[in-house]
Amino acid sequence: xxxxxxxxxxxxxxxxxxxxxxxxxxxxxxxxxxxxxxxxxxxxxxxxxxxxxxxxxxxxxxxxxxxxxxxxxxxxxxxxxxxxxxxxxxxxxxxxxxxxxxxxxxxxxxxxxxxxxxxxxxxxxxxxxxxxxxxxxxxxxxxxxxxxxxxxxxxxxxxxxxxxxxxxxxxxxxxxxxxxxxxxxxxxxxxxxxxxxxxxxxxxxxxxxxxxxxxxxxxxxxxxxxxxxxxxxxxxxxxxxxxxxxxxxxxxxxxxxxxxxxxxxxxxxxxxxxxxxxxxxxxxxxxxxxxxxxxxxxxxxxxxxxxxxxxxxxxxxxxxxxxxxxxxxxxxxxxxxxxxxxxxxxxxxxxxxxxxxxxxxxxxxxxxxxxxxxxxxxxxxxxxxxxxxxxxxxxxxxxxxxxxxxxxxxxxxxxxxxxxxxxxxxxxxxxxxxxxxxxxxxxxxxxxxxxxxxxxxxxxxxxxxxxxxxxxxxxxxxxxxxxxxxxxxxxxxxxxxxxx
Numbered sequence: 001x002x003x004x005x006x007x008x009x010x011x012x013x014x015x016x017x018x019x020x021x022x023x024x025x026x027x028x029x030x031x032x033x034x035x036x037x038x039x040x041x042x043x044x045x046x047x048x049x050x051x052x053x054x055x056x057x058x059x060x061x062x063x064x065x066x067x068x069x070x071x072x073x074x075x076x077x078x079x080x081x082x083x084x085x086x087x088x089x090x091x092x093x094x095x096x097x098x099x100x101x102x103x104x105x106x107x108x109x110x111x112x113x114x115x116x117x118x119x120x121x122x123x124x125x126x127x128x129x130x131x132x133x134x135x136x137x138x139x140x141x142x143x144x145x146x147x148x149x150x151x152x153x154x155x156x157x158x159x160x161x162x163x164x165x166x167x168x169x170x171x172x173x174x175x176x177x178x179x180x181x182x183x184x185x186x187x188x189x190x191x192x193x194x195x196x197x198x199x200x201x202x203x204x205x206x207x208x209x210x211x212x213x214x215x216x217x218x219x220x221x222x223x224x225x226x227x228x229x230x231x232x233x234x235x236x237x238x239x240x241x242x243x244x245x246x247x248x249x250x251x252x253x254x255x256x257x258x259x260x261x262x263x264x265x266x267x268x269x270x271x272x273x274x275x276x277x278x279x280x281x282x283x284x285x286x287x288x289x290x291x292x293x294x295x296x297x298x299x300x301x302x303x304x305x306x307x308x309x310x311x312x313x314x315x316x317x318x319x320x321x322x323x324x325x326x327x328x329x330x331x332x333x334x335x336x337x338x339x340x341x342x343x344x345x346x347x348x349x350x351x352x353x354x355x356x357x358x359x360x361x362x363x364x365x366x367x368x369x370x371x372x373x374x375x376x377x378x379x380x381x382x383x384x385x386x387x388x389x390x391x392x393x394x395x396x397x398x399x400x401x402x403x404x405x406x407x408x409x410x411x412x413x414x415x416x417x418x419x420x421x422x423x424x425x426x427x428x429x430x431x432x433x434x435x436x437x438x439x440x441x442x443x444x445x446x447x448x449x450x451x452x453x454x455x456x457x458x459x460x461x462x463x464x465x466x467x468x469x470x471x472x473x474x475x476x477x478x479x480x481x482x483x484x485x486x487x488x489x490x491x492x493x494x495x496x497x498x499x500x
Contacts, residue, residue: 007483009036009043010141010166011087012127014120014150016045018367019052020104023310024256024391025148025173028223031259032479033087035472041480044139046127048098048119049079049091057081060091064136069125071190072118076126078137092126104150117181120150120209121189128157131166142487145169145479149179152213153189156201159216160192167486170217172210174388175231175238176314179209203239214243218486220251221479223389224410228253236386252482255413256389257472258398263374265399270368271375277466280400280459283375290376293369294335294360303452304333305445306377306401308370308392311340311348316383316406321347322438324359327445334359335377337369374399379448383433383441387411393430397465402451402458403430404444414470418451418461429465 011033017026029045036043047053054060060081067076076094083089092098097119102108105116113119124146129135131144131154144166146154155168185207186196196202201212214220222228230236232245244251261267265283266276272289275282284300291298305327309315321344328334336348336359345363352361362369374380380396382405389410393403397415405411415430422428431451433444452458 007041007480007487008139008141008143009041009483010046010127010130010144011043011147012046012123012144012151012154013147014048014104014123016047016053016089019056020047020050022103022105023173024223024389027259027391028173028256029147030086031257031472032476034259035257035476036479037087039473039476039480041483044088044090044141046090046092046123046130048104048123049093050098050104051100053081053089053091054099056083057089057091060089062093063090067126067129067136069122069129069190071121071125072188073122073125073190074118076122078126090130092123094122097122116150116179117185117189117207117209120179121153121185124151124153124209125157125190127151127154128161131158131168132161133164141166143167143169143483145171145483146213146217147171148173149177149208149210149213152179152209152211153191153201154213155216155218156191156195156212160195167489168217168219169482169486170213170220172214172220172222172231172388175210175222175236175240175244176386178203178211178238178240180206181209183207211240211243214240214247218250218489219482220244220247221482222251222253224255224413225253226412227386227388227409230386230409252478254475254478254482255410256391257475258391258394258470260398260471263371263395263398265375268371268375270371272372275400277400277463280462283400286372286376287378288376290335290372291333293372294362295357296333296335296360297357299333302331302333303378303449304335304376305379305381306373307334307336307338307381308373309336309338309382311338311344313341314385315340316385316436316441317344317348319383319436319438319441320381321351323442323445324351325355326442327449328355328358330446330449331358332449335373336361337364337366337373339364374401377401378452379404379445381441381445382406382411383436384408384411385436390414394468394470397429397468398470400462400466402448402461402465404441404448405430405432406436406441407432407434414468418447423457423460426460426464428461429468430461
């Protein structure tokens, strides 16, 4: 039955918020395991021992001797640790791979680490080891749950190991990031030569970590129902659409949740004034504080649009730049927090300089400021060309900040467009548009700005969004159903059968 404490899950991830985070995966890696443990699942995380995690886990203890895994892998150890009341961790300790400045994937200058195939191949290889009878640990998982391309080779290693093994679940957080490396990486990673084929890890002449996970995992999930359908198309499958269609009956879309304790305007210590659904008038001081922070005119009578995002083509921020002047001249204000492509960073800086008091920009990422934007803005803008799940639109609704989103992926699954019918029946929570064009975005923003002038209607829209439940409990139960299906059939596994 769901929540039975006998079920053991190894959760393999390259990120863990707030210590190591480049996007939503870090938040998922913190929130989902906690929700699983709350309903009785014995889940333990395997994550690289990056310096911030080592510092936070000063009492971590070795639980293995030195692991020598062949190929070009450096020796490594596993450390057992725990962070406050969070799920237990296995830290993959390999100074050669992980004790370095910068982020999980890039150096301090923003360049990809040249040895990422070995850094994340090691993560996958150790995850696979823990799913076999050769594991050095007494704790044996029923399911190895692999997240995104850095963990994608674990199902491949397990399938080629033979013998009894854990079941595998591969979660695709963004199919565009696939972990592509030259063919020589096959030997360095200790994969069998026959794995480098169209039916294996080969992808247009390169080795693909994500394709390996997609081919060899027993089941596949992704982070929203709509994205599960989108990635099976040639348009949004990023070259894996055909394979994902082939594996469609093994693919499930489960919407991500959010941490309802961290993202709660009634208790948030990072915002200027706490408030809740019954006291939305208390939201107003947060707007003034945000205007002050971004150097905007302190004016409660002008709508304020907020953005917290990676500044990339995927996120559609170039579309916002095209129409920003028209929006600001409406009149409205714009506050942008983000980093990414240098051209977009420069353009948003120039926008802020060109509209003093009406537009502001902070390049970088600041968790506290992200909370303040969610609390202080009237409208939150997410014009993504594609969005596997998205979290900020859910944060926005929880904070009574009405989202304007493109109708794609998880945005389509979470935001109900405001029109006469949906506002009347209480389902409206935001404004959406379909065509990935600046004109369509401008039309949606103009609808939002017009609605903002109707105080009573706007309050209903805010209250509708704040009433939505986006906590992790429901997604966690869906994952338990998948785990139980996988665990029930794992005794029959072990033969290198075809993936489909």
